Amino acid sequence: MPIRARSRILVGAATAALMSALVPQASATSAPARESRPIYSYDRAVRESVWVDTGLDGDRDGRGDRVAVDIVRPREAADRGRKVPVIMDASPYYACCGRGNESQRKTYDADGDPVGFPLYYDNYFVPRGYAFVAVDLAGTSRSDGCSDVGGPSDVRSAKAVVDWLNGRGRGYTTRTGAERAHATDWSTGDTGMIGKSWDGTVANGVAATGVEGLKTVVPIGAISSWYDYYFAEGAPLYDSGPDWLSRYVNSPDARARCAHVQQRLVDGAPRTGDWTPLWDERDHVKDAHKVTASVFVVHGQQDLNVRAKHFGQWWDALAENGVERKIWLSQTGHVDPFDFRRADWVRTLHRWFDHHLLGYDNGIDREPMADIERAPDQWSTDRVWPPRTTARTTLRPGTGAAPGVGTLRLTPPRPGATETFTDDPALDELDWAAHADAPTPAKAGFISRPLTRDLRLSGSSTVTVTATPDTTSAHLSAVLVDLGPDTIRDYGAAGEGITTLTERTCWGASTAGDSACYKETEARTADVGFTVFSRGWADLGNWADARQGRPLTPGKPHTITLDLAATDHVVPAGHRLALIVGGTDRYLIDPPASRPTLTLDLTRTRASLPLVGGAPAFLRATSGTVHPAAPRTAPAAGVTAPRPVPPIPGGSTR
Template sequence: MKLNQFGRLTVDQATQLKELTAIGFAPDLTQPLAAAAAAAYPLLFPESHSETAKQQALAALAVTADQDLAQFLAAQPTQISRPAFYAVALQLLGFEAGTDYQLNDSLAFMAKTGLPTVDGDLATTADFWAALYLLLTTRTKHLVTLIDDLAVRGFYCDFQTGKAVPAHLFFNGKAQDVFDARNLHREVVWVESDLDTDHDGKRDMLETTIFRPKETDAGTKMPVLFTANPYFHGTNDVDWITHKPDPKLAVKTHSYTKDEVTFQPQPAALPHQPVNGESKTAEVYGDENGIYMLNDYMLGRGFVTVYSGGVGTRGSDGVRSTGGTGETDSAVAVIEWLTGKRRAFTNRTDGIEIKAWWCNGKVAMTGKSYLGTLSIAAATSGVAGLKTVIAESAISSWYDYYRENGLVVAPGGFQGEDADVLAVDTFSRQKQAGDLLKVKAEWDKALAAIGKAQDRAFGDYTKWWDERNYRNQLKNIKADVVIEHGLNDWNVKPANAIRFWNGIQALPIQKKLFLHQGQHTYLDNIGSLDFADQMNLWLSYELLGVKNAAPDVLPNVTVQDNVEAETWHTYKNFGTADADHEDQVYNLQADLTGPRASFADTATAIFNDAKEDSDGFEAEIIKPHSKYDSARLWLDLPQAASDQTLEGVPHLQLRLWIDQPTAILSARLVDVGDAKRFAPVAGVVQGTAWPLGFDYKTVSIQEFKPAKATASKLVSLGHVNVQNQQNAYENVPVTPGEPFTVDFDLQPTHLHLPAGRHLALIIHGADMAQTQRTETAVNFHIDRAGSTLTLRYRK
């Protein structure tokens, strides 16, 4: 077990003593060490309410094989040896003596686990308080720090007693769990938007659900964690609209210009709903539960949580558009209400206005996938009051999600999905039959328009997709940004994160990037990283004005190693052309080995004959010896003589000719060599072990763990329509038999390649898991001498 920790602050003695006093200790450097220890240790058992119970708790901890902690303190020690202090500390951190570690070997276990220690024995009272402060800020076996562990056991239960206005509390730069996450107002309000997506002549009203600690009633102003969640009120059956991969690839007849594919918004003026009164009290109870663990974790720390599905979701007006400007505007409208710049009402019709009078005017957006996507979308609006976004597994351009280089592609694992399918999935207004009656005709028109505009025939970048490319508005971003993404996420592929990350580098904002070895998942409850604690530091800085230097303390880039378990690397940047990186250009003939240069794309026939599914194809196509051998080129790169770190965006330039006027061209980069690689999905290591607050929810702790040995693993992939040789909207006719060149990027990656393993490049045609399943057996002829693969390595 390794407990990496990047969110802990190192502070001076005066700050330590001040903060210890603020949370209930009484550090006095003139006091004898024995007296200080005897007073402090019992406070580490807040669940024990009597002196007898506390003494029993002390006696349950061993200092040595012959002495428990109660006996040790009763002997009034004049000093505490470093091994003895950490023998007890490990038990306080949740480790079992004799099982996890040996009492006489505590320091070795601390080092192995990555836990911090003081440098020497505790010879003075000042040494004791310094060691205790460090221990309180150290991670436990259960993901959280010791001070957080004490909080969930009742350490702060009396903190607000006697305060006329409940207050936030900070320790080591982070908000503490001093509010009651169980005692909430669960309210629903309707925010008035500037939209009329259902064309009824009225502004769409957006249902918004609030989880607000009741301490706000006494005047405590709190910031908001806002999650724009189109799934909040449920999803719908989409089997009826899910597409079958097309067996034919159309020959393109039109090439677009840049102007033709550039979206220009058309604002509309709409009348406001009349205000007929005002209330501080909501009329509707929020019956849905919060769905995001980071939001729940921050509730007891004095952060209100807000969810809103946006237009077309249950309780709101309007219709869905899958990433259109209306969905961005929905999220922005909620932020504007939270910051006092927009109206909301207690119901959809009566005109009784309600304000977010409990909000301190500062908002962060959080969420994964579509939720994180809308965080990015709102950030590109430049809306005031949005201080930061924490976008996990998020889309930055919907074209990069459903299309690629002039091709229709599916998000990994969802062959046949498209923008219209997702629109149906999230149109939860249909769950209320009476409400659906009012909008059914307009929704049918909107859905038909999506189906036409998404263009599954040609797959080109168009004005419709340009509207859904949030990277067009990067210059507007004023909010600081945290991006988290899986390096093996073939659903929302890593390019969505890295292209966004690269695009914001010149902006005068703070930015952080986290990359893990998983697929489409949260990072919050991964045991080897203190992600939630880091986000507490970040949000305390962003939304509560704590001067904790979070932008300087947290690494710019944090990347999980794919070979060493529970290991994370920190860097200044990712994959940049700088002194820390070097490019290697491989010629496919001179530098890569393989028996041939031609193949026939018969993958669809092989796939159908084998009655395989998408997952089966994904696993089979990357095997060194595969049923698809005849339908691909396998080219081996040189074996690594020493460990290498591949980082950045692989680029492929191919000179080729084919015997058809169009074709799908696919490429995969594969890590080759028998090894136990991480499973793509994190496994549970401790069930219900991460406590989110005092007497509150618990979440499992997970970790990416090595699985059974495999001969190869997918590192990166890419696809291109051979007619899109310049970009995704200009088309170049292909003449059968005549050579042409295609350039395209593969997905960004970070790969630790150990000595003795090597990379392989697979070139093939149709991708059964992600592209159309074309039945035309195109013959490919690659000019290997005229083709190159460019890889960037970290020095």
């Protein structure tokens, strides 16, 4: 449980010694341990820096690159000859941008020794018998080399530290010196990687190498394929590429030496959106079969920075390869669970690491696989995710009483049915959804009957569209909308679903240079008339090849399948389910060179949705007597528009 900041007591060496006497380590003859206890002094912990060889020379200076590794570990364990496991966060952000909701950076004393570590991992876990290791990725902060944004430099520089922790690599006490540092003197080698956004992405990448000694990873709002961070089937999601991000995090030394890496990022990531060898290097999904670590996925379903497709395709690939896994899905945007479900998160993470790094049989591996936020601060669980009764179900759009306002049913539309819309780059998904029932010219909407019972979607959807453009280029968007009043986390506002308060609570032990106390948060909510809960985009020019675009032939139909973000959403009884197809989704994809008008062939257009209960569930929910949802406060038109979302995965407030 947290300690309120106003009554905080710094835990000193004497207190730690007393706790050590009262709560002894488990032995071979004692009862099996179920929870690590804070028996070690955080104040007296060993704090040191090591530089680890990566086997690379990314900056081409003729010397092998070494990455800086800042370590804090329990002194008493080392004095007694006890080895400890490692919790590791490898990040490009420790110097440039900070970590967490309060943008914390590493701090050092006059001799360059580490004093302050961002976040609470060190404060909470070091007293419980873990080491915490904070790695500066190559090219960032105090490390050599160049940042290559998810490429071999990122992954190998972090993997090299796991190897060193297991006695397979070389570490040194200084950046350029020759005095060796040996982790096997104090580390068991068992390592868990954790981190939000880019940090979690690196954890995914290292896990996908299958490196020995990596026991678990906890990716929070993490990327699974860097192509899908910048493009969606050829449609650009941001007006910049990885070269911008590399410049953003590179140290001054790296900026002076890494022009060749910058040029490689420019050349390898063309704005056409074509898939190149650069993206193959940065695709962790294809290497999921190599993963031997357990994986605890955390993601905001309304994350419009690292969008929800990332966790969906990673989760599916892990499942196909039998990887042990767990998942939390929130209603937030790009937010750490420490800031939307703090007490439960720390308790769960503690038990997860105890199980996978200390070997404690605490039952977490037998508990429900998934925690899903259904409403602000209201959670449900699933033994398996998606539920075993989930079945892909084909729904068919049809024409309605007015142009642009059609039906969504199990049965095919009448032969020859079409809908037409014109791309308007000034509008977005919220504009479309706010006028779902109106015949507006910029979208085609298809709406179910009011539901007589709840309908749950769980997993990833696809929408196949056959469209005839009148220009040589066109972008498409497809969104799923819950039409009905609700109170949700306001993911589009500052904080992306949370409000930061002034009161602090403490999570672990503190020193004068490293506080364990953090500002509390609460849910920021909005009353809405609809909720866009899944979305996907594509360049229609990729109709023949998802990895390479080509000019369209005006007047000719082209068929393409859009991948929609994974979700777990319940459309309540009394609401309606809508599929909306449009052009440019403003702020979320960039517009094409032209402003096309597109005609949809509805007989060749369909949505494949992961419905719990399958087609029978949809049939039951769209027939019979409607039981309206409970009335809510008068709804607004929708959440504050999510605009803009800067292309910085893992920035201090993202």
